[in-house]
Amino acid sequence: MELNPLTSNKVPRCAQKASSKRKNINQVFTFRELAVATSNFNHHFLVGEGGFGRVYKGYIDSVDQMVAVKKLDRKGLQGNREFFSEVLTLSMVKHLNLVKLIGYCADGDQRLLVYEFMANGSLENHLLGRRAIDRSRPTEEQNLIHWAAPLLMDRSKFTEMADPLLEGNYPKKSLYQALAIASMCVHEEADARPLMADVVTAFEFLTTPAGEEKPTMASTESIHYVESVKGGNAKDELEA
Template sequence: MSWLSCCRAEVHQCNVPCKKKLIVGKPINNGKSLRSFMHTLSLKTDDNKDKMAEEIRRIGKAKVSASIFTFRELSAATNNFNSNRLIGEGGFGRVYQGYIEAVDQVVAVKQLDRNGMQGSREFFSEVLMLSLVQHPNLVNLVGYCADGDQRILVYEYMPKGSLENHLFDLAPGQQPLDWNTRMKIAVGAAKGLEYLHDFANPPIILRDFKASNILLDERLNPKLSDFGLAKLGPTKGKDHVSTRIMGTYGYCAPEYAMMGMLTTKSDVYSFGVVLLELISGRRVIDVNRPTEEQNLVLWAEPLLKDRQKFTLMVDPLLKGNYPVKGLCQALAVAAICLKKDAETRAVMADVVTAIEFLARPKDNEIIDAELLNP
């Protein structure tokens, strides 16, 4: 029996005729302007930091909705970037919690490492991309600073941190996410990607979709963050964008990781990886596991073909509290997102439809997982 057969009926129920889409947030209708800005970035700013700051200020005054802050303002907001305010750290730099009087808002202040991985072009790209998109599942850019050689981004503060903080290495006493919350997060993340792919003009490919870049508000609603590696999608009949390979190992689609061929389907693959993380509670790469289990996707591939092994893929922290049909469909969605051939992968609009169906409360379906193996 095909691993998909157990949920074929549910998939058919999801594939209802498409109704006219309600655009939540503001669609981008300025594709020419966006491409023009990115072209300007490549031709004029190069790696000259003074020119970069000047270009950002010029576009900021004309087009960008985010505020422009001085380094002094952000230093005051974070108590001189005090370590007590530190809420995150990575190859890009450090993130601090702060309060800015000018906007009367608690914020997250991301100070990029001047010698780090995220350069001036990536900084400019993130400012531009986040200033021109608006959706409930995309993090809001409050402002930025380009004083001298400082590169600082200011976001809305997301009090629950990243999805990564709630899936892996939980602190003592920290409650794991229940099944419905995991699916709710999957829905919101999928809607964010759908907006970037289908409503942006030209489409935007996030290129670094992963658990640590999905931030959660106080109600655990997800918002996509970190647009430093985002790229504009192909136009004028082209089927992909050729670009240098960036992103995070394990999340990158095969055609992109091997040949630098980037499309919106590359994000779809990354979504499939994150969905597997949500289901399994496993990191995409975990060197602390046995060799054959260290790569999540490679470990999951044979299990997806055997219905009797579905329960082996579920996070033990759920303690069997999940809907059997929901598990089956979630794995079906993950599998079609993880197709090695990009053309056979789902598009995000279809993923949203399927995941929304999955996330609907079904009180009578929370049963012991052992029923999958009678």
């Protein structure tokens, strides 16, 4: 009888064979081991969250190292067969710039992946910094857009949205112009938001040195929105 990959808790035969061949690569952990490693998935150990689940840092005695444990959402769309296909794929792909998969857990309906822990953060962290959704922050700061919306309405609070690592060493005018563009992108009405082509052009406009020809924006709807929000001339904000 063929197993239903979306409901069965059994490990597919192909995954069993592959795992036996790769015992030195992928370790099979129990749910209890990973719960102990992360202090029962303590929120203080939460390092990330995405569409498929949450990621916690932890320490596993059996491998004697810090790890990142990705606990997949049991209500997610990923089925049993898809999970093990991902395990096999990750175990075969090796690259200096890819995080190493250490092992996995498939206890009952629990599905977890165990990766090496990057103490210095991922490339995404360095490029993007604060995440759009971060449940490790205070409730009012967990949603980045909800946190920023009232600040975008008050020019005196613009500096609170700047990267703290800059320590205030940036032209305020440039910050205001960048936030004018950002405010366009978070309009409550999706149809009122600018095209990404316009967003790119707007930033190119701001970074073009004085004296050089400025790029032309495809539309002016974005400018009109910022004018209504700030009660000022957003076009001047961008072109000043």
